[in-house]
Amino acid sequence: MKHALLFLLPVLAAACATPGYDYEARMAPSFPQAAEYRDIAVGQFRGPAGNVAEAEFADMVEQVTLDGAYWFTLPSGEPMGxxxxxxxIESWEAETRFEREKRCVEYDGLFDCEHRAIVETECREETVEVVVTADLIDYRTNRLVFSQQQLGGASRETCVDVAEYEYHGEELGIWGEPHYSSYDPYNAPIGMVEDATVEAVRRFRNDIAPYYQTMRAEIMTDGLTPEARNDPRFAAAVKATRDGNFMGACAQWDELGREWTHAPAVLHNLGACAEARGDMATAQLRYARAAELAQAIPLLEDKKARAIFSALERVSGRRMDDALINSILYPEDPAPGS
Incomplete structure (x- = not known):
């Protein structure tokens, strides 16, 4: 029964999700100024496992791609950054717990258990956390462009048998209270420090260069106005969206948009179609017009129109990200293909 419920959870989540159109969007890095530094070098990382951080950072930089091309370029002379x-090392901690299980301790032959007993086990789980700091320095001026920290962790578990006895009705599984211990971080096992460092360095990926993220242009399932609510084509387009029929749904929204030019939900859904196609300028215009019309509906609850304003904010952000990325990729033509 438990496994059946776990299987159903993703299905139920998908059924409850607001329908929409998924697409891949280019996102500006967390530190937009870092995107301007494509001709870079990786210098020294100090501290324990600093050599690991340096190697991992260099490897990460070499693998960053966008639009099918490597983002960072190898410096031919002095690098830009x-x-x-x-x-x-932030911490080194351990948790010790005790477990009981009924186990075969004597075999009469292969797969033939002669004697079962209770075996008590002591399990110790160690955890090490590190903080990696990365600084981007302007090579020419020695100016600090940005500084960021990322946390990484590593754990390992060892279990040893500590007792064996006949079963007398003892509770199986974990028993007793676990013991917690903290140790001097700088005596932490170096292998765990290195593993935690690798994890931390990987988290810098979206800080330093553009990346892709799956976005969803959600549609409105409530028509908001009587004409949209009462038109069976609106419900049909919602169903087509739920069924994954992008082309059919958007064709229906287009037809409704020509007839109901003042229906904010229809305009919003037309904006979602444009957004999913990558036409952010059209999407922004339609979302903005939908927001204007929604504000003019008397007594409309804020929560019913919230999706419109969220979409407008999202697309505005996407256009800003694209403008930043294009200005770096195509400095002579900020809007390629326009």
Missing amino acids: LYQGRVD
Whole structure:
């Protein structure tokens, strides 16, 4: 029964999700100024496992791609920027717990258990956390462009048998209270420090260069106005969206939009179609017009129109990200293909 419920959870979540159109969007890095530094070098990372951080950072930089091309370029002379930093061990902790299980302790033959007993096991799980700091330095001026920290962790578990006895009705599984211990971080096992450092460095990926993210242009399932609510084509387009029929749904929204020019939900859904196609300028215009019309509906609850304003904000952000990325990729033509 438990496994059946776990299987149903993703299905139920999908059924409850607001229908819409998924697409891949180019996102500006968390630190937009970092995108301007494509001709870079990776310098020294100090501290324990600093050599690991340096190697992992360099490897990550080499693998960053966008639109099918490598984002970072190898410097032919002096680089524009230099990434350097340090590794600090944040903590080294352990949890010790005790478990009982009924186990075969004596075999009469292969797969033939002669004697079962209770075996008590002591399990110790160690956890190490590190903080990796990465600084981007302007190579020419030695100016700090940005500094960011990322946390990484590693864990390992060891279990040893500590007792064996006949079963007398003892509770199986975990028993007793676990024991927690903290140790001097700088005595932490170096292998765990290195593993935690690798995890932390990987988290810098979206800080330093553009990346792709799956976005969803959600549609409105409530027509908001009587003409849209009462038109069976509106419900049919919603169903087509739920069924994954993007082309059919958008064709229906287009037909409704020509007839109901002042229906904000229809305009919003037309904006979702444009957004999913990558036409952010059209999407923004339609979302903006839908917001204007929604504000003019008397007594309309804010929560019913919230999707319109969220969509307008989202598309505005996408256009800003694209403008930043295009200005770097195509400095002579900020809007390629326009």
